[in-house]
Amino acid sequence: xxxxxxxxxxxxxxxxxxxxxxxxxxxxxxxxxxxxxxxxxxxxxxxxxxxxxxxxxxxxxxxxxxxxxxxxxxxxxxxxxxxxxxxxxxxxxxxxxxxxxxxxxxxxxxxxxxxxxxxxxxxxxxxxxxxxxxxxxxxxxxxxxxxxxxxxxxxxxxxxxxxxxxxxxxxxxxxxxxxxxxxxxxxxxxxxxxxxxxxxxxxxxxxxxxxxxxxxxxxxxxxxxxxxxxxxxxxxxxxxxxxxxxxxxxxxxxxxxxxxxxxxxxxxxxxxxxxxxxxxxxxxxxxxxxxxxxxxxxxxxxxxxxxxxxxxxxxxxxxxxxxxxxxxxxxxxxxxxxxxxxxxxxxxxxxxxxxxxxxxxxxxxxxxxxxxxxxxxxxxxxxxxxxxxxxxxxxxxxxxxxxxxxxxxxxxxxxxxxxxxxxxxxxxxxxxxxxxxxxxxxxxxxxxxxxxxxxxxxxxxxxxxxxxxxxxxxxxxxxxxxxxxxxxxxxxxxxxxxxxxxxxxxxxxxxxxxxxxxxxxxxxxxxxxxxxxxxxxxxxxxxxxxxxxxxxxxxxxxxxxxxxxxxxxxxxxxxxxxxxxxxxxxxxxxxxxxxxxxxxxxxxxxxxxxxxxxxxxxxxxxxxxxxxxxxxxxxxxxxxxxxxxxxxxxxxxxxxxxxxxxxxxxxxxxxxxxxxxxxxxxxxxxxxxxxxxxxxxxxxxxxxxxxxxxxxxxxxxxxxxxxxxxxxxxxxxxxxxxxxxxxxxxxxxxxxxxxxxxxxxxxxxxxxxxxxxxxxxxxxxxxxxxxxxxxxxxxxxxxxxxxxxxxxxxxxxxxxxxxxxxxxxxxxxxxxxxxxxxxxxxxxxxxxxxxxxxxxxxxxxx
RNA sequence: GCGGGCGUGGCGGAAUUGGCAGACGCGCCAGACUCAAAAUCUGGUUCCGCAAGGAGUGUCGGUUCGACCCCGACCGCCCGCACCA
Numbered sequence: 030x031x032x033x034x035x036x037x038x039x040x041x042x043x044x045x046x047x048x049x050x051x052x053x054x055x056x057x058x059x060x061x062x063x064x065x066x067x068x069x070x071x072x073x074x075x076x077x078x079x080x081x082x083x084x085x086x087x088x089x090x091x092x093x094x095x096x097x098x099x100x101x102x103x104x105x106x107x108x109x110x111x112x113x114x115x116x117x118x119x120x121x122x123x124x125x126x127x128x129x130x131x132x133x134x135x136x137x138x139x140x141x142x143x144x145x146x147x148x149x150x151x152x153x154x155x156x157x158x159x160x161x162x163x164x165x166x167x168x169x170x171x172x173x174x175x176x177x178x179x180x181x182x183x184x185x186x187x188x189x190x191x192x193x194x195x196x197x198x199x200x201x202x203x204x205x206x207x208x209x210x211x212x213x214x215x216x217x218x219x220x221x222x223x224x225x226x227x228x229x230x231x232x233x234x235x236x237x238x239x240x241x242x243x244x245x246x247x248x249x250x251x252x253x254x255x256x257x258x259x260x261x262x263x264x265x266x267x268x269x270x271x272x273x274x275x276x277x278x279x280x281x282x283x284x285x286x287x288x289x290x291x292x293x294x295x296x297x298x299x300x301x302x303x304x305x306x307x308x309x310x311x312x313x314x315x316x317x318x319x320x321x322x323x324x325x326x327x328x329x330x331x332x333x334x335x336x337x338x339x340x341x342x343x344x345x346x347x348x349x350x351x352x353x354x355x356x357x358x359x360x361x362x363x364x365x366x367x368x369x370x371x372x373x374x375x376x377x378x379x380x381x382x383x384x385x386x387x388x389x390x391x392x393x394x395x396x397x398x399x400x401x402x403x404x405x406x407x408x409x410x411x412x413x414x415x416x417x418x419x420x421x422x423x424x425x426x427x428x429x430x431x432x433x434x435x436x437x438x439x440x441x442x443x444x445x446x447x448x449x450x451x452x453x454x455x456x457x458x459x460x461x462x463x464x465x466x467x468x469x470x471x472x473x474x475x476x477x478x479x480x481x482x483x484x485x486x487x488x489x490x491x492x493x494x495x496x497x498x499x500x501x502x503x504x505x506x507x508x509x510x511x512x513x514x515x516x517x518x519x520x521x522x523x524x525x526x527x528x529x530x531x532x533x534x535x536x537x538x539x540x541x542x543x544x545x546x547x548x549x550x551x552x553x554x555x556x557x558x559x560x561x562x563x564x565x566x567x568x569x570x571x572x573x574x575x576x577x578x579x580x581x582x583x584x585x586x587x588x589x590x591x592x593x594x595x596x597x598x599x600x601x602x603x604x605x606x607x608x609x610x611x612x613x614x615x616x617x618x619x620x621x622x623x624x625x626x627x628x629x630x631x632x633x634x635x636x637x638x639x640x641x642x643x644x645x646x647x648x649x650x651x652x653x654x655x656x657x658x659x660x661x662x663x664x665x666x667x668x669x670x671x672x673x674x675x676x677x678x679x680x681x682x683x684x685x686x687x688x689x690x691x692x693x694x695x696x697x698x699x700x701x702x703x704x705x706x707x708x709x710x711x712x713x714x715x716x717x718x719x720x721x722x723x724x725x726x727x728x729x730x731x732x733x734x735x736x737x738x739x740x741x742x743x744x745x746x747x748x749x750x751x752x753x754x755x756x757x758x759x760x761x762x763x764x765x766x767x768x769x770x771x772x773x774x775x776x777x778x779x780x781x782x783x784x785x786x787x788x789x790x791x792x793x794x795x796x797x798x799x800x801x802x803x804x805x806x807x808x809x810x811x812x813x814x815x816x817x818x819x820x821x822x823x824x825x826x827x828x829x830x831x832x833x834x835x836x837x838x839x840x841x842x843x844x845x846x847x848x849x850x851x852x853x854x855x856x857x858x859x860x861x862x863x864x865x866x867x868x869x870x871x872x873x874x875x876x877x878x879x880x881x882x883x884x885x886x887x888x889x890x891x
Numbered sequence: 892g893c894g895g896g897c898g899u900g901g902c903g904g905a906a907u908u909g910g911c912a913g914a915c916g917c918g919c920c921a922g923a924c925u926c927a928a929a930a931u932c933u934g935g936u937u938c939c940g941c942a943a944g945g946a947g948u949g950u951c952g953g954u955u956c957g958a959c960c961c962c963g964a965c966c967g968c969c970c971g972c973a974c975c976a
Contacts, residue, residue: 245895251894253971255972364975382976455972455975685903693903705916707931762914833911884910
């Protein structure tokens, strides 16, 4: 028997698929369409096991849907702009484009070795001129439609990368890439007005439009958007005071207008214009504001930070209590980025306000009485009261519930003309400006006379200039230092003007690539997408990627779809009908005696003990963690493919854990997958040409009923499990089937041929290469990947006899065999007649018999 | 702090959603083949017990003929957000 050799077989079939253009998408609109997409990779240079897991899942779905008769679109591309290419340019002197395209070539080669059923004709990289030119066109359309805004704003400035970060890119107050503490800086920035569409983005989370999304992702988006309803109102300065900035009032935002009568101070953010105004004229104010801005925004800093305030020489009038004045503070715990950057403090019913009030000896006036408390004796200690209750100490609000008091207070403030009901969101507009070279240039020109002018469509694309890699040695944006590129005439008045030197956030690039994939790859001249093509293919039927994109990428893409719909490019506002977020690939970590990380290949595990491979020094085994270069717990897919083949790697990465959970990579597991591939070959090889020898369209008399039932039950179960994204269970069913096939060695050759023909097609989505080799050996027609999915014969899914467990007082004591047609009475009689049952019933009286046909019998006796 | 999720053998995990707990795989044990090893094959493998039997799904309690599943309290772990007014 010839040993199966993946090193020969796998490239052979990859070549055949390519020659036959098997996975090229054809415009056959008579078939139902299915668009399966995995989040496209950043071309870092090598693929890792996380990629393998992601693309294997997509590939199973793509191949399965093809076999089920769908017209499948399964493309691949590259999220190719971004900072690492510039860093590489600094280190190696290679142009970012050179580095990026070399990486793409290498990764594409590695992906092809995995045997993915991808239509490579549709490949694109976001740094391709033809892609980013269309992105510029889209941006101009958005601009025309009022979805773009340019404004001064505070930005998160990464001092190491010398660039602006979106809020989403700031993690614990540090840049997501550099890890450097983020500074605040005021800059003119480009914004996409995502907040204008926030209500629909929010509504779609709950109205069924995203029913194919995991609950946790929808929830994360809802929290991220952070909608809250409240009151926006103005507090007038007491007396006739005019503040340092010339204002006569402070506008605050609150979600608790029911506690207005408990107000004892007003506080503003250190970044608030009023605070800034006082900082200019008052040294003490200035140093307080500076101190606040120094304080980190990390978890630890926030936990430790004491509530601190700076008393301004101002007081405001209480809106409802004549003659009552409240002090005004700059306070370190007020955020400029939320609401109006100013609040009123009600210490009795807000913990932060209470901490603040205790420190500065301000009034603590309870206005919500907890149920069961007495108005005369209730007092606030060290903890504010946040629960429900009846409003008191509050004049016209007395006796109302909190909700009713909120409405009443808002109505009153509105009558007084001091403010109105207001909805606030945590979500900010999307700042898309980046001070980087390796990104899509923002197509705008700054003219002293005409202001900011869009680049006319006829002048597109705004190309990135050819540069020498030496320009990346200086921090900051090289485009700023290139007068020959920067200086252009104004498109409106022809006066000397200069180009915008910011480029787009790379999340812009990845917000519409799925729509571009839907367009005929030859038709780049007609616009960002072909609407007819997009209408046919979109939405993406199955999108697969890491949960780390649950907020950023997925929210931006949803916004982009809406914007593209409004500008006539698309018909859908939700781009991804079904989303699946897969878990990470993890591996044990290893350190040597000096605490240095070790690669798995440097370690040998012997009967539970780990030691170094080359010198037997002891190795400390650390926790199982996400594979990362820094901890060296990485295994390269290339090694595994070389050792066991692509089928084995695909099989193992899907077999061990449910797809949404993390999977631990172990060499033993990979070896086990290899064993399976060999087992399949051993089962198939002796049955050479079995499919030619038998007419499988109808079973002959005397076909092995037991084996046939196993075959058809497996078909039904595997089909169901793949549909439900339970790849681990589908694989378990295939193992069981293989075990059954082994036991049925004496079955007739027709039934075996039927079983093998089904088996090969069931494994084809997981292990496509060996499936082809087996298909050919069995004498199947054409390619296995083009063979129709096997159909389960329903008649064979019904069991012949049913084995029912019999419990006595809830403990399993026996089992009885009954016919599927037996009714409850017959089953009860059979149970009570059973010898084992009677042995256990000896000396007991039967009180009750519960029969659940097809499931169980429970006899209650005492 | 707020929101969400999870807890099952030595390990990854299954259990048709209230009906035989531990499918399937890994590992381990025994046997076959072999001079031997590897590979492969066969059998076994939740725990206690020679057995009959008993215990058992983080802990404690409840509902039910019957609970991994539902309810209550607690313990532990993971994820998201976080001085958001």
